[in-house]
Amino acid sequence: MENSALDLKPLDEILDELADQYGSMISILQRTQEVYGYLPMDAIYHISERTGVSPAKIMGTATFYAQFRLQPIGKYLIMLCKGTACHVNGSDAIGDVISGELGIENGETTEDGLFTLEYVACLGCCSLSPVMMINGETYGQLDGKKAVKIINDYRKKEAAQ
Ligand code: FES
Incomplete structure (x- = not known):
């Protein structure tokens, strides 16, 4: 086995x-x-x-338990906050933009193994809402455009390696 x-x-x-x-x-x-x-x-x-x-x-x-994953995650774990403060400030729309950009839904990983998208509850920094975290790095006051730019920065970083 x-x-x-x-x-x-x-x-x-x-x-x-x-x-x-x-x-x-x-x-x-x-x-x-x-x-x-x-x-x-x-x-x-x-x-x-x-x-x-x-x-x-x-x-x-x-x-x-939601904390456990049964599938491998990508090199970069994008945790998009869907807590109340982030929700009222538009995190749903940001989630849609990220999904469109990466071609994955919540809980999925891109085919190249680079990104996993995960919706989470409050990340503990509501004053910065809407917020996402990528491998422990916090990005606040997001909108769709900003989120895509951040993702592209990670892509560039990867391509440069
Ligand atoms: S609700 Fe998103 S950080 Fe608190």
């Missing part, structure tokens, strides 16, 4: 520490996601083998 392409060593280190601890599944999944950027199926099977919890049950936990 397991795909040898996935390096399970870091996962084993997490499991050495947590596999036998009662109620540790969420911590295991969080740390697994920190390592791989998402929860690969091979990791789920491996966690199942080491903890004795069925893959279906682990998947149930992973899909219940």
Whole structure:
């Protein structure tokens, strides 16, 4: 079942520490996601083998919590805030512009693996609304044009590498 392409060593280190601890599944999944950027199926099977919890049950936990991803994310994670302040200041329209620009919807990744778009609730900087964050960098007072320019700056940066 397991795909040898996935390096399970870091996962084993997490499991050495947590596999036998009662109620540790969420911590295991969080740390697994920190390592791989998402929860690969091979990791789920491996966690199942080491903890004795069925893959279906682990998947149930992973899909219940919005924080877990089951697909790999792009190099740049665009988190567009859809919280109240950002919503009233037009984040829906910005989301549409970003989707049109990148050809992806919320939760999807561009084919070149560069960008993932994710709608999130309040990013904690409402005074700058509408806001998006890309790999931890905050961009405020957005409009569609500004968002596209920022995305293009990332594209240029990539092309220059
Ligand atoms: S609602 Fe968007 S940052 Fe608070």
